[in-house]
Amino acid sequence: MRHRKASLKFNRTTSHRLAMFRNMVTSLFKHERIRTTVAKAKELRRLADHVITLAKRGDLHARRQALAVVREKRVVHKLFEEANEKFGNSAGGYTRVVKLGRRSGDAAPMSLVELVVPVEGGKKKAKKKAGKPAAEKKRTKAEKKDEIESKSEKEKSKERAKADEKETKTDVKSEKAAKTKPAKSKEEKKGKAKKAASKKVVKTKTDAKADAKSERASKKKTEKSTKTS
Numbered sequence: 001m002r003h004r005k006a007s008l009k010f011n012r013t014t015s016h017r018l019a020m021f022r023n024m025v026t027s028l029f030k031h032e033r034i035r036t037t038v039a040k041a042k043e044l045r046r047l048a049d050h051v052i053t054l055a056k057r058g059d060l061h062a063r064r065q066a067l068a069v070v071r072e073k074r075v076v077h078k079l080f081e082e083a084n085e086k087f088g089n090s091a092g093g094y095t096r097v098v099k100l101g102r103r104s105g106d107a108a109p110m111s112l113v114e115l116v117v118p119v120e121g122g123k124k125k126a127k128k129k130a131g132k133p134a135a136e137k138k139r140t141k142a143e144k145k146d147e148i149e150s151k152s153e154k155e156k157s158k159e160r161a162k163a164d165e166k167e168t169k170t171d172v173k174s175e176k177a178a179k180t181k182p183a184k185s186k187e188e189k190k191g192k193a194k195k196a197a198s199k200k201v202v203k204t205k206t207d208a209k210a211d212a213k214s215e216r217a218s219k220k221k222t223e224k225s226t227k228t229s
Helices: 014-031 038-057 060-069 073-087 122-130 141-228
Strands: 033-037 095-102 109-115
Touching: 014 033, 014 038, 014 073, 014 109, 033 038, 038 060, 038 073, 038 095, 038 109, 060 073
Parallel strands: none
Antiparallel strands: 033 109, 095 109
């Protein structure tokens, strides 16, 4: 019976199988994605996640354990330098398997294995939301009513402020109009004064003409009276 046998044999010897997965893990960390069969990809995820947890731990013993699996020192050093920055927030699920269909030669189901870099701040926001106390979450009806009343009061105050602004604008306009009207009245007064002065000049001319005519008539009468005498 096959009890407590976690891994698959893949129809290979132990040494061949271990060497195959070591090469696959190194190429995964080197290129960040590889293309393989679905069965191998599922088995590869276990080994890759284990190496990433060692890299996040970051001590000398973890580095030596990772070097026992990954045979290229440059890849291991790069992984240990970038592990906390890339995978520091997440506690697992460092790889993703995407199925691609079947292989054309033997119709084997193929898949794409790639590293998953979590979005920064995704877990922190969830923790903040979950860390709120129950007293803050449960709000009474009175508090809700107070909030609604405060909002309505704010809206009313805004409307009053807008009405006051409109009134001040109308007052300013009326003051401007009142200031401009006297200027027009002065101009009108000047025009009226000019007209009155011209009328007076005309009257004086007509009066002078009438006086001259009356004087001439009186002179003629006196001359006639002297002639008759």
